[in-house]
Every structure is written in structure tokens, then in C-alpha cells.
Amino acid sequence: MxxxxxxxxxxxxxxxxxxxxxxxxxxxxxxxxxxxxxxxxxxxxxxxxxxxxxxxxxxxxxxxxxxxxxxxxxxxxxxxxxxxxxxxxxxxxxxxxxxxxxxxxxxxxxxxxxxxxxxxxxxxxxxxxxxxxxxxxxxxxxxxxxxxxxxxxxxxxxxxxxxxxxxxxxxxxxxxxxxxxxxxxxxxxxxxxxxxxxxxxxxxxxxxxxNPKEYEHIENTIKGTHQERELYVEKFKQPVVKLLNEEGFLKKNNITYTISGRAKHIYSIYNKTLLRQKKVEDLYDIFAIRIILDTDNPLFCFYVYGIIANYYKPIPETFKDYISSPKENGYQSLHTAVAGPDEKIVEVQIRTLKMHQFAEDGLAAHFRYKSGPYTSIFEDSNLQSWFDEVREIFENIGTEDPKLYEIVTKNMLSDTIYVFTPKDEFRKLPKGSTALDFAFNIHSKIGFSAIGAKINGKLHGLDQILVSGDKVEIITSKKQKPNKSWLDFVITSRANTQLIKYFNNEEKEAIQKGQKIWERKNQEYGFSFTKEEMNAILTAFHFEDIKQFYKSLANETLDINKVHKFIMLQISEKLHPEINHLENKDNVFKNTKTKKKEKNKINDFDENKVILASCCSPVPNEQIFAITDEEGEIIVHSKNCLSYKQLMHTHTNKTYNITWEKLKDIAIKIKLKIIAYDTENLMHKIIATLITYNSLLIKSISQESNNSIVTIKVVFEINNDVIFTDLIKKIEEIDSINSVERII
Missing domain, CATH: 1.10.3210.10 (Hypothetical protein af1432)
Structure with a gap:
């Protein structure tokens, strides 16, 4: 027990x-x-x-x-x-x-x-x-x-x-x-x-x-328990202490001393057998004492050696004078071995206090010899200083000094974490690193294809922050592609560098691809545009530059057919007046005034030919008008459309008044971007609000999180019986919603 x-x-x-x-x-x-x-x-x-x-x-x-x-x-x-x-x-x-x-x-x-x-x-x-x-x-x-x-x-x-x-x-x-x-x-x-x-x-x-056999052999050889060995050392010290206390020359020169003795431990003895390539029976320093003299004069070390050698018989060839001939690392001391009580051999070390302090400063090398080659972390001077401070705390248990608590809670490696792979391989990462940082630390291919992580056996997202001791397995997919939002939560230079390089290459390739699509389509239609005309097109579709326009074509976020149709309908008077390749010569825009007349009305029409204009994407409850094109398609615009006045001027005979009642069977596609604080049941509340409208059909819904902020994108279809402004208002009333934005 x-x-x-x-x-x-x-x-x-x-x-x-x-x-x-x-x-x-x-x-x-x-x-x-x-x-x-x-x-x-x-x-x-x-x-x-x-x-x-x-x-x-x-x-x-x-x-x-x-x-x-x-x-x-x-x-x-x-x-x-x-x-x-x-x-x-x-x-x-x-x-x-x-x-x-x-x-x-x-x-x-x-x-x-x-x-x-x-x-x-x-x-x-x-x-x-x-x-x-x-x-x-x-x-x-x-x-x-x-x-x-x-x-x-x-x-x-x-x-x-x-x-x-x-x-x-x-x-x-x-x-x-x-x-x-x-x-x-x-x-x-x-x-x-x-x-x-x-x-x-x-x-x-x-x-x-x-090593049970070697342990038993050493234990039997040195005989006696650890306590018995300690008692033997004390027995050896007693006459030495008496001799030094009675020595008149030391008293005369005010030389004080400390003497410490210890019986060496079995593992320490085993290390000596390896180091010296000797059997246990041949070791002479299983027992050891150390005498430290409080003086700067090294000659007193030799004097004390003489006193001890006079009482205990020295063992031949064991005297080492590291005072006159210091070791390469500067270590100084006298070493010898003598036959102690019962003829057992005892190692004796004699040095001054200054020599002892220097020897203690060189403890790192001694420690490496004692414990093998895997001790580099302990050579850090700051860490050693911290350990020394901690040792002092042991002597002040019960004190109320707040500095002690500061030392106790200090972590010298607080800026670094250590995690390991499923194969028990360690990885060193900065504090705050995420699962995605870990993935890139393994290999860039793992990072690019990562979709999640198993951390200590539990599934987590790529933005999960790791802590020391985590065991991390990255889950990958060949279909995965990096997302620019990843740059918001990776912190390592490797992950950032690899992602930025990837996105730069991706952007370059997308621009080249989009340019080819644009040029090929224009060639097919026989179109060509001046710089002024191209700038007008970019402005109409809200692009800051031609590169963004090309990327949208490559990523299929912009339909080139809609662009060409828009060009046919929306070309401005500000463009070159002789753009015959955009419309027939008879239909070239002219700066002429037209007589006011009552707008045409659409009575009977094929709803399959109705298209909601992509430039303004009208929604129920907005005033609308329609334009017919040469193919008979009816394009419905909002009267808030930026091109309203221009279209009224250029398409007088093709413009019609229309109401939502006429479009009761038209499916109106809506895209919303919702930004909110990530609270419990948020997604459930949003969906519950949407499905209160019977005619509303949810097509897709996605979510991305960044710390405590979540971005939700919803795509759905509604009929004309849904009042769009009321729907937006109901979503905005949900707790934790920051903003609701329609994506056109």
C-alpha cells in the first residue's frame, strides 16, 4: 500500500x-x-x-x-x-x-x-x-x-x-x-x-x-541500499571535518569551507562504466565528496589535499591537477581517489569558491554527459535564468510577493506551439496558427486541397486555432480550390506566401482566359471597340478596369451573351456616332427629338419570351417597363434603371408599359448577401423567415465564417406576389443581423 x-x-x-x-x-x-x-x-x-x-x-x-x-x-x-x-x-x-x-x-x-x-x-x-x-x-x-x-x-x-x-x-x-x-x-x-x-x-x-540485468548487477556490486551508501559517505566525512576544524594554518588564514558528500546513484555509475569503458568493480569514484574553500588562493586546495591524503590512502594514478592545467572549458579543481573506511574507494574534489562557481556556470556540458545528447532546449540562457528564478521560489513558500506569481506563470516559449502529425512527427508553428497553417507546413499541395481537419480525433474547420499538443490530420479533396478568405486567418509566412502566389497565378490565368473569350466572341459577332467604347462598357457593368472584366468572363460570373445584348440595347450617344457594327445603319443613334406620345401597352404576349434585365434586375413592387428586341424577346427593366431615359429615347417604338400582374408566372431570381454575428440558430431563423412565403423557392444557401462574423449567401426565386421590401425588412429584424444586401 x-x-x-x-x-x-x-x-x-x-x-x-x-x-x-x-x-x-x-x-x-x-x-x-x-x-x-x-x-x-x-x-x-x-x-x-x-x-x-x-x-x-x-x-x-x-x-x-x-x-x-x-x-x-x-x-x-x-x-x-x-x-x-x-x-x-x-x-x-x-x-x-x-x-x-x-x-x-x-x-x-x-x-x-x-x-x-x-x-x-x-x-x-x-x-x-x-x-x-x-x-x-x-x-x-x-x-x-x-x-x-x-x-x-x-x-x-x-x-x-x-x-x-x-x-x-x-x-x-x-x-x-x-x-x-x-x-x-x-x-x-x-x-x-x-x-x-x-x-x-x-x-x-x-x-x-x-536495463534490469545491468541494474541488478550494479546494485549487487556496490552492495547495500542507497541509504546505506549515504551513511557510508557520512562515515567518511566525519574524520575529514574533524581534521580541517583542528587545522591551525587554516584558522590562522581565516579559511572557511563547506564539505558535501553523496553516494552516487546506480544510473550515474552505469554512465561511468560506459564513459570509461570499465567494469563496475574497477570504478574508484562510486562514493564522492566535494570540499569548497572560501578563498581566492588556489594553494590552499593543495594544502587540504595533503591533510586528506595523510589520513586516507591515495589510490595511485588517480590524482588530477586541473588547477595548474585547467580543462579546455576552463574547469579547475583537484581530483583524487582514496581508500576510505572498509577499503572502499571514494572520489574527492577540492576547489575554491570561485572555481566552484565557474564549474556551476559550465553545467550545460556536464548535463549533456549525464543525460545523453538530446538536451539542446536546456542550453537556452533565458530558460536557464527562468529555472533559477523558479528554484528561488521553493525557498519562499508562503510569501505574498506578487513578483513570485509573475515568475511562476511566465512561459519562455509562449510564442511557439508544438503539434504533431498522425505519424507522431512534431511540427513547430507560431502561436495562433490554424489548421490551414499546419497543412501548408506539411506541403503546399496539402494546403491547397485542404477541406477540413481532424484535431485530436474531432472534426474542425480550417480556421481552427491550434494549441500545443494537438494531433492534427488534414482532410483533403481533389476538387478543392483555395479561397481568398483563407488569407484572413492564416498567420504563417509560408501559408501566406503560397496562397498569394496561387491567387496571383490564378488571376493571371483568368485574365488571359477571359481575354480570349471576349476576343473570340467579338470575332464571331464582327465587333470591335475603341478604348472609349470599352470604358463605357466597363462603367455600365461596374468594373473598375479591364482585368476585372476579363476575370468575370473567365469565372462565368458575367455572361458574355448578356453583355452583347446589353450593348445592342444600351449603347450611348457618348460613344462614336458611326458604330455601324453595333446596329444597322438605319438604326444608328441620332440626337433627334421625338414627339411625345402615349406609351405602347402589352396585352397578349408569350411569358416564355420575358427576360428580366440583368442591368437592374427588377423585383416586385417596383415600377417596370418593357422593351422588345429583334428576336421578339420582352426585356423587363425597372423604372429606376440607370438606362431608363436613354432607352425611352432610343427605343421609342419598342418600349411598353407593363405591370407585375401581367408577370404572375415569372420566376424572379434573387441573390442576397447577409452579414451577421455568428449566433446560435442564426441559419435556422433566416430559413424560417424565407419559408413563410409560400411561393418562395430556395435554390442555394452557403455560409463562411471569419472569427465571430458570418457571411451568408442565399439564392431563391419568388413570384410577383412577394413584396420584396417587406421580405428584406423581416430578415433585417432577426437578432444579430448586421446588413442585408442584394447582389445584382
Whole structure:
């Protein structure tokens, strides 16, 4: 069963819930000044309720795991009461369906909720089984990008440590995978935080499962438990301390010192066997002490060496003078090995305080040797400074300095996110990147053909913003073509560059295609136009330049047949008066006045020959008139048409009064563009408004979203019994509608 690590308390968790809580509160009172007892009680209750009836693989009640993590956070790191509460809650949302993130946020506040969510997110990332060695540094970067609050990683370290302590209950495959994560990912983090005991324990536990035979061999060789090894080091130090304290020359020169000793850990010993190509039995520095002298005079190091060598027998060929001959990186110290009590070999290092400080500054190289080659993220000087600041926080638990919270919530990699592909390949992207940015990061072809994304197994749009740890799969279609609206939500230079290049090429090709269509059609009709005439045509169809006109022809948003028909009917007096190729010579426009006479009326006509003019697209309730062309077609215009006066003048004998009652069976096509805030049931409300008109027939409806703004395009047909202005007014009255615009 799980027990506390406190030397003052022996308690087995899981036997009595109230006793477990009492022990926890007692330890909080001891270690956290002014802790919030009600907060801890509430978090403990949430923990127990969430995991009621569930067991771990060891057979223990599940709530004992978060409780054990809380004790590690409390005793071995240590952290504040909010961290203890978050540790108790760290499995509540992902291992139970009783409480949600919003419940945690409402009850415990945003800070604790975000810590819990951060730990849960790391668990999801771990579930992806990232075990490729070439991805380890990216994996560390990914984890760092998730740590919006440094307490997230510290609680995760505690969680990892407890899981490693109970690793014997899971499958061999899980043992190896989790041990690799502990060794390559979490032990380096613990080391950088100054949590050396946790670092050493993670390394030894991981090594035990990754290389059990070698672990057992080293353990049997050095004999005794870790605690026994520590006791041996203390036994070695006692006479050394006595000799140095009694040494008159050191007293005379006011030389003070510190002495620290440690028994090396099994994984550390294993690394030495590899580095030195020696058997465990041949290593002379399984036990080590370090003496640091508070002086700038290096000669005192040699003096102290003489004192120690006089008491303990030096091992031949182990004396290294790195003071007189520093290492290439500037490291200075005296190294030797002596035969300690029971003839066991102990490594001794002697240096001045200044040498020691320099040695600590060069920790990066030492760290690389200790933990392998995958540690580049830890060489960042800003990150190292942040880690150092965090270590200072551990010494000030319970203080109210707001600067401490600023440091705790600081994230050195906040401008970067790390996501991975379905094949567990990491991708580094700027913060705020969307699924489409990810698609272009994979390949431009993937980006151009993307229609959606599966993010952590759920379908999302291309504008979905990614966060660190997301697993992204892009869904593509051969029929997909990039949309210019994509430029509104991509943020990476690669995506922007590729899209702009695509649209520029597309525009160039469209202009060339449209020009060919125009020239071919004009050749077919025998038309040619001057620059002045062409400008008049562009103005009539609301184009700013000839390129837009050509693009519309290529994209089929403009019907060239309607353009030619419009030319025949709408040619202005301002154009060249001798445009014989547009109409017969007898019908050339002349600046002559016509006698006023009553307009013609249409009585009987074939409705199949009625065409609603594309230049003004009349709608019911507008006053209208009609023109007949040479083919007998009846073209209906609004009297608000910009060409009304001109047509009355040039087509006197072909102009007729007409009313909507005469056009009762004509289907009137309407295109609307609706801009609104993206609210719930918006589309439903719009459709519900349209179908209240019995004669209205919806032809198509589409929607595009940009953040909180949605653009809806509707195409429908109505008969003359629908009052168009009333329809528009009803749509505008829907909540969240910004504007309703008719597209002509």
C-alpha cells in the first residue's frame, strides 16, 4: 500500500478516508504557512468523489494516487496550497465524468483550473506514445510550451515520480515506454529545477526497467541500499571535518569551507562504466565528496589535499591537477581517489569558491554527459535564468510577493506551439496558427486541397486555432480550390506566401482566359471597340478596369451573351456616332427629338419570351417597363434603371408599359448577401423567415465564417406576389443581423 515519505509519520493511504485527510491537513499545517484549509478539504472531497469505486492496477483505491502526488508536491518539491489542491484534482477531468473543467474553474478559480487542464493535456500528449529518439528534444519543447504555469510541470513531475514508484503493476511494454519518458524527458527537467533527488530517483527507476540485468548487477556490486551508501559517505566525512576544524594554518588564514558528500546513484555509475569503458568493480569514484574553500588562493586546495591524503590512502594514478592545467572549458579543481573506511574507494574534489562557481556556470556540458545528447532546449540562457528564478521560489513558500506569481506563470516559449502529425512527427508553428497553417507546413499541395481537419480525433474547420499538443490530420479533396478568405486567418509566412502566389497565378490565368473569350466572341459577332467604347462598357457593368472584366468572363460570373445584348440595347450617344457594327445603319443613334406620345401597352404576349434585365434586375413592387428586341424577346427593366431615359429615347417604338400582374408566372431570381454575428440558430431563423412565403423557392444557401462574423449567401426565386421590401425588412429584424444586401 502507499505510504507517506515523511520520517515523522507512518501512514498507509486508502484504509480510511478521514484519516487520510487528517494526515494531509497536518502536513499542510507543518509545511505551508497560512495555508487555506477549506481549499484543501474541498479538493480532497472532489478527488474522493470523482474516483469512488475505481481501483489502480495495483489494486489500491484510485484516489490514493492523486493523494500521493499531493504529498510529493507538499514534502519533496515543495509547493503552495494551490498546487496541493491542483495535485488532488489532476485526474478529476480526464479519469472521471462527474466534474468538468468549468466545474473546477467555478469552484476553485481560474488558476487552479488551468493547472489541472495543463496536467491533463500533458497526459493526452503522453498517450500518443512519442518514443522516437530524434523527436525527444521537440517533445521537451512541446511540454515547455504547455507550461503556461510552472506548477504544471512540477505537479507532472510528482505524478511521474509516483507512477514510476508503482511501475511494477503495469505491462512490460508500458514499463519501457514510461521509463524512456522518465529518463529522457522528466529527469532532465527535474535536474534543471534543482530537484536532484527526484532526478536521481527517476533515473534509477527508469534504468531498472530499461536495463534490469545491468541494474541488478550494479546494485549487487556496490552492495547495500542507497541509504546505506549515504551513511557510508557520512562515515567518511566525519574524520575529514574533524581534521580541517583542528587545522591551525587554516584558522590562522581565516579559511572557511563547506564539505558535501553523496553516494552516487546506480544510473550515474552505469554512465561511468560506459564513459570509461570499465567494469563496475574497477570504478574508484562510486562514493564522492566535494570540499569548497572560501578563498581566492588556489594553494590552499593543495594544502587540504595533503591533510586528506595523510589520513586516507591515495589510490595511485588517480590524482588530477586541473588547477595548474585547467580543462579546455576552463574547469579547475583537484581530483583524487582514496581508500576510505572498509577499503572502499571514494572520489574527492577540492576547489575554491570561485572555481566552484565557474564549474556551476559550465553545467550545460556536464548535463549533456549525464543525460545523453538530446538536451539542446536546456542550453537556452533565458530558460536557464527562468529555472533559477523558479528554484528561488521553493525557498519562499508562503510569501505574498506578487513578483513570485509573475515568475511562476511566465512561459519562455509562449510564442511557439508544438503539434504533431498522425505519424507522431512534431511540427513547430507560431502561436495562433490554424489548421490551414499546419497543412501548408506539411506541403503546399496539402494546403491547397485542404477541406477540413481532424484535431485530436474531432472534426474542425480550417480556421481552427491550434494549441500545443494537438494531433492534427488534414482532410483533403481533389476538387478543392483555395479561397481568398483563407488569407484572413492564416498567420504563417509560408501559408501566406503560397496562397498569394496561387491567387496571383490564378488571376493571371483568368485574365488571359477571359481575354480570349471576349476576343473570340467579338470575332464571331464582327465587333470591335475603341478604348472609349470599352470604358463605357466597363462603367455600365461596374468594373473598375479591364482585368476585372476579363476575370468575370473567365469565372462565368458575367455572361458574355448578356453583355452583347446589353450593348445592342444600351449603347450611348457618348460613344462614336458611326458604330455601324453595333446596329444597322438605319438604326444608328441620332440626337433627334421625338414627339411625345402615349406609351405602347402589352396585352397578349408569350411569358416564355420575358427576360428580366440583368442591368437592374427588377423585383416586385417596383415600377417596370418593357422593351422588345429583334428576336421578339420582352426585356423587363425597372423604372429606376440607370438606362431608363436613354432607352425611352432610343427605343421609342419598342418600349411598353407593363405591370407585375401581367408577370404572375415569372420566376424572379434573387441573390442576397447577409452579414451577421455568428449566433446560435442564426441559419435556422433566416430559413424560417424565407419559408413563410409560400411561393418562395430556395435554390442555394452557403455560409463562411471569419472569427465571430458570418457571411451568408442565399439564392431563391419568388413570384410577383412577394413584396420584396417587406421580405428584406423581416430578415433585417432577426437578432444579430448586421446588413442585408442584394447582389445584382
Amino acid at each position: 502507499i505510504k507517506t515519505n515523511s520520517s515523522s509519520v507512518r501512514h498507509t493511504f486508502g484504509l480510511d478516508i478521514q484519516s487520510d485527510l487528517n494526515i494531509l491537513l497536518e502536513k499542510c499545517r507543518e509545511l505551508i504557512p497560512n495555508y487555506d484549509e477549506e481549499l484543501i478539504k474541498l479538493a480532497f472531497n472532489y478527488c474522493v468523489i470523482s474516483h469512488e469505486g475505481k481501483l489502480r492496477k495495483s489494486g489500491e483505491k484510485f484516489y490514493t494516487h492523486p493523494l500521493a502526488v499531493a504529498f510529493i508536491v507538499l514534502e519533496e518539491i515543495p509547493l503552495d496550497d494551490a498546487s496541493v489542491a491542483a495535485a488532488l484534482l489532476h485526474n478529476v477531468t480526464d479519469e472521471s465524468d462527474i466534474y468538468t473543467y468549468e466545474d473546477i474553474k467555478f469552484t476553485f478559480g481560474t488558476n487552479i483550473a488551468q493547472i489541472v487542464e495543463g496536467v491533463s493535456r500533458i497526459k493526452f500528449v503522453e498517450s500518443q506514445h512519442i518514443d522516437r529518439t530524434d523527436q525527444l528534444d521537440n517533445y521537451r519543447k512541446l511540454l515547455l510550451s504547455l507550461f503556461t504555469d510552472v506548477r504544471i510541470i512540477l505537479i507532472k513531475l510528482a505524478d511521474k515520480l509516483h507512477n514510476m514508484r508503482t511501475l511494477q503493476y503495469v505491462s512490460p511494454e508500458s514499463q519501457k515506454r514510461r521509463s524512456t519518458e522518465a529518463l529522457q524527458i522528466y529527469a532532465p527537467f527535474a535536474n534543471r529545477f534543482g530537484l536532484r533527488k527526484i532526478k536521481f530517483e527517476l533515473e534509477d527507476l527508469a534504468f531498472k526497467y530499461l
